[in-house]
Amino acid sequence: MTNRNGARVVVNLQVQRDLQNLGHHATNQVNDFVRRLREDPANRSLRLAPLRAAGHNGDLFLASVPPHHAVLLLLTDTARFTVLAVREGERAHEELSRLTVTINPVSGLPDVIDQAHASDTVLAFPVRNSSPQPTIEDPKAHPSAPVSPLPRPLFDEYTDDELTGLGVSRSLLPTLSEITSRQQLDALLTGNIPELTRDVLLALASCTPVDEIRRDITEAWRLPDADPEDWAGVAHHPALVSTEDDAVLDALGNTFEAWRLFLHPEQRRLATTRFKGSAKVTGGPGTGKTVVALHRVRHLVEQLPPGYDRPVLLTTYNTSLAEDLRQRLRRLGGDGLLNRVRIESVDALARRIVVEEPSVDLGRTLPDDAAMHLWHTVRAETGLTNYEADFLDEEFRHVIVAGQCVRYEQYRSISRPGRKRITVKDRRDIWKLVEAYLAHLAAHPRRITFDLVASEAARIADERKRAYDRYLEYKDEQGGRDLIHREAASLMGGFGPRLPFRHIVIDEAQDLSASHWRMLRALVPEGPDDIFLVGDAHQRIYAHRSILSHYGIRTPGRASRRLTLSYRTTREILGSAGGLLEGQPFDDLDNGTDTLDGYRSVLTGRAPAYYHAPDWQTELRAVAALLFERHDKYGTPYEAMAVAVPDGAAASQAAYALGTAEHPVPPVEIGQDGVPEGAKGVRIGTMHRFKGLEFQRVFIVGVSEGQVPHQRIEPYRLSDPGRFRQEEQRARSLLFVAATRARDELIVSWNGRPSRFLPRNVEHSAHSAIALLRGDGSPSSSSAA
Numbered sequence: 110m111t112n113r114n115g116a117r118v119v120v121n122l123q124v125q126r127d128l129q130n131l132g133h134h135a136t137n138q139v140n141d142f143v144r145r146l147r148e149d150p151a152n153r154s155l156r157l158a159p160l161r162a163a164g165h166n167g168d169l170f171l172a173s174v175p176p177h178h179a180v181l182l183l184l185t186d187t188a189r190f191t192v193l194a195v196r197e198g199e200r201a202h203e204e205l206s207r208l209t210v211t212i213n214p215v216s217g218l219p220d221v222i223d224q225a226h227a228s229d230t231v232l233a234f235p236v237r238n239s240s241p242q243p244t245i246e247d248p249k250a251h252p253s254a255p256v257s258p259l260p261r262p263l264f265d266e267y268t269d270d271e272l273t274g275l276g277v278s279r280s281l282l283p284t285l286s287e288i289t290s291r292q293q294l295d296a297l298l299t300g301n302i303p304e305l306t307r308d309v310l311l312a313l314a315s316c317t318p319v320d321e322i323r324r325d326i327t328e329a330w331r332l333p334d335a336d337p338e339d340w341a342g343v344a345h346h347p348a349l350v351s352t353e354d355d356a357v358l359d360a361l362g363n364t365f366e367a368w369r370l371f372l373h374p375e376q377r378r379l380a381t382t383r384f385k386g387s388a389k390v391t392g393g394p395g396t397g398k399t400v401v402a403l404h405r406v407r408h409l410v411e412q413l414p415p416g417y418d419r420p421v422l423l424t425t426y427n428t429s430l431a432e433d434l435r436q437r438l439r440r441l442g443g444d445g446l447l448n449r450v451r452i453e454s455v456d457a458l459a460r461r462i463v464v465e466e467p468s469v470d471l472g473r474t475l476p477d478d479a480a481m482h483l484w485h486t487v488r489a490e491t492g493l494t495n496y497e498a499d500f501l502d503e504e505f506r507h508v509i510v511a512g513q514c515v516r517y518e519q520y521r522s523i524s525r526p527g528r529k530r531i532t533v534k535d536r537r538d539i540w541k542l543v544e545a546y547l548a549h550l551a552a553h554p555r556r557i558t559f560d561l562v563a564s565e566a567a568r569i570a571d572e573r574k575r576a577y578d579r580y581l582e583y584k585d586e587q588g589g590r591d592l593i594h595r596e597a598a599s600l601m602g603g604f605g606p607r608l609p610f611r612h613i614v615i616d617e618a619q620d621l622s623a624s625h626w627r628m629l630r631a632l633v634p635e636g637p638d639d640i641f642l643v644g645d646a647h648q649r650i651y652a653h654r655s656i657l658s659h660y661g662i663r664t665p666g667r668a669s670r671r672l673t674l675s676y677r678t679t680r681e682i683l684g685s686a687g688g689l690l691e692g693q694p695f696d697d698l699d700n701g702t703d704t705l706d707g708y709r710s711v712l713t714g715r716a717p718a719y720y721h722a723p724d725w726q727t728e729l730r731a732v733a734a735l736l737f738e739r740h741d742k743y744g745t746p747y748e749a750m751a752v753a754v755p756d757g758a759a760a761s762q763a764a765y766a767l768g769t770a771e772h773p774v775p776p777v778e779i780g781q782d783g784v785p786e787g788a789k790g791v792r793i794g795t796m797h798r799f800k801g802l803e804f805q806r807v808f809i810v811g812v813s814e815g816q817v818p819h820q821r822i823e824p825y826r827l828s829d830p831g832r833f834r835q836e837e838q839r840a841r842s843l844l845f846v847a848a849t850r851a852r853d854e855l856i857v858s859w860n861g862r863p864s865r866f867l868p869r870n871v872e873h874s875a876h877s878a879i880a881l882l883r884g885d886g887s888p889s890s891s892s893a894a
């Protein structure tokens with residue numbers, strides 16, 4: 110919406126962080142101010158006061174935002190404003206006046222720096238003379254280097270020109286030369302400094318090679334022809350959002366969710382690039398993969414011709430994640446966007462495809478644990494008790510169904526990489542068991558498993574796809590003319606000359622099975638932007654590894670990208686969560702390998718805290734006390750906190766214990782479909798249920814030896830070492846997923862002995878649950894405030 114007499118107002122990226130720090134009141138007031146400025150910049154009640162020239166073609170202004178705030182504005186062409194910074198309180202004007210504003214020669218964005226504050230922050234830490242001082246986290250630092258009297262500045266191996274050439278703001282150089290410890294750097298980075306500068310400093314501090322930083326960070330942020338003298342150019346910067354768009358004002362005024370407006374350049378590139386075919390984005394927890402997927406969906410919809418159909422599919426692992434995607438997509442683009450997108454879990458989609466087939470009677474889908482239990486019945490009935498039920502379940506799902514074996518001859522010769530060796534006789538016996546299993550499912554009342562539904566859906570989709578390909582071939586032979594209806598219908602087997610989707614976007618891709626991939630591949634014609642998937646093998650907790658290229662999904666070269674900057678979890682939490690997976694090999698969802706190298710966080714905080722208890726009930730009482738304290742003393746809403754447990758029984762016990770504690774804490778169990786919207790209370794669920802979620806404070810309880818990983822995998826240690834390794838890795842990934850849901854605080858507790866996955870000697874640094882309950886434990890607030 111433009112106003113003929115009004116102004117264009119643009120918001121600088123750093124304002125987002127100012128508003129996050131200042132809270133809702135500030136966002137509402139600034140939003141209101143921006144609205145009025147946009148409508149009539151000459152309105153005297155805005156009280157714009159000239160501050161100084163920013164450069165030859167731009168001026169800085171201050172304005173009061175009653176009752177408590179003030180903003181710094183850049184005025185360039187006639188009536189074109191950029192909001193640069195917001196401050197609160199009596200000293201707001203003074204603080205805004207002293208900000209240094211320059212144009213970054215790499216990004217072309219305004220760098221807004223409070224030099225005095227930055228320097229004070231750094232100097233607040235005592236300089237330690239604990240030399241030799243290694244450079245940053247330099248693994249090559251020589252332990253026997255001569256002791257120097259003063260610590261070396263962290264960045265002194267880089268010249269000023271090198272740093273600014275990478276994108277570091279020139280105004281920060283004096284402060285950087287004073288930084289001699291990682292602590293000081295962290296303190297600086299928690300302040301409001303330009304994102305490109307933060308990105309580069311974090312990468313340098315984690316020893317990322319300069320060439321890599323230049324390629325992955327500097328170039329991603331680079332604005333061709335950026336001119337550090339051209340202030341008029343700032344207001345036209347493509348990364349800055351103009352408030353002519355009402356959605357921006359709404360976002361500024363309501364819950365300010367940064368991801369809706371401002372993407373990291375790499376995220377933006379991935380969301381908007383046109384790919385020749387499929388594309389894949391991997392990256393550790395919290396790196397914004399889902400955010401990229403959502404923006405990608407919006408971008409794809411924007412490219413569509415007008416219509417009422419839904420040619421974009423957004424899919425994920427389960428229904429609760431699909432519901433979460435629906436809510437987030439609505440926040441991004443409203444119902445108009447939702448109306449062009451089908452959002453469904455892979456299993457719901459599979460079922461729909463099969464149900465649409467007139468000849469198929471599906472029956473009820475058995476939950477995974479019921480499908481597993483049926484193997485017990487079949488073992489007993491056939492007398493073939495040499496094979497454990499869970500071995501049979503895995504063999505059936507990951508070898509027989511995944512390999513599309515419908516006859517024994519197919520199973521007899523199928524390769525089973527990574528699985529325990531079996532003889533031909535074993536294969537024959539297992540096939541007998543499979544036949545008995547299928548007979549049970551087919552008997553009245555008919556039932557089916559999720560894997561079988563997905564496999565059937567893949568078969569149907571594949572058949573349609575082949576008919577579609579035949580149709581295209583035929584059409585081609587006819588010189589590209591459209592076929593008359595009857596001809597087309599007979600070639601397509603009655604489905605019409607079209608596949609259901611033009612584009613498919615997939616979240617949580619690491620947990621999809623072979624049948625899911627076959628189905629998805631067949632639902633979209635091969636071509637530009639056909640499949641876009643995001644995932645992280647470190648978080649795989651359900652499926653076995655699938656190699657995408659085996660299913661015709663190829664993402665060569667720049668069609669495969671990795672995100673490395675976490676927006677969710679503090680560096681301290683990432684460090685300990687990452688420790689869980691150290692030394693384990695992970696894939697890149699395809700033929701290659703993936704690591705968490707270079708994975709870093711924009712946030713810092715406190716280290717995770719550990720609690721030990723003599724028994725489960727004491728552990729739960731201590732957790733209830735900690736939750737109550739965080740709510741009562743630190744004002745954390747109950748729904749921003751969550752308790753993860755190893756299994757379903759523990760979830761019910763934990764819910765009961767919280768609800769009946771000395772200071773009761775309201776519990777809400779996370780069900781199969783998530784939590785009802787608006788439900789109040791602390792979230793409780795098995796670690797599996799934490800996939801894709803995010804909380805301010807996370808408690809992982811029951812992390813005891815024998816529970817995590819569960820002792821039932823112990824027999825495999827000798828009998829089936831391959832399986833044992835696989836189960837252990839899955840259990841590690843599960844704990845990793847739960848730990849990386851935490852934004853500000855992570856607490857891990859156990860009773861008896863701590864899980865072997867926890868850091869060595871963790872007992873020594875753990876707090877005592879008993880001492881806490883007696884009231885003489887170490888202050889629980891140490892990590893709460």
Ligand SMILES: Nc1ncnc2c1ncn2[C@@H]1O[C@H](COP(=O)(O)OP(=O)(O)OP(=O)(O)O)[C@@H](O)[C@H]1O
Nearest residue numbers: 367368372373394395396397398399400676677801
């Ligand atoms: N560009 C951004 N600016 C600010 N916040 C962001 C940005 N990108 C992502 N975030 C925030 O980071 C958090 C994690 O994002 P998201 O859920 O997309 O990550 P993810 O990689 O899918 O995580 P996971 O794999 O752990 O499920 C969210 O709170 C999101 O709002």
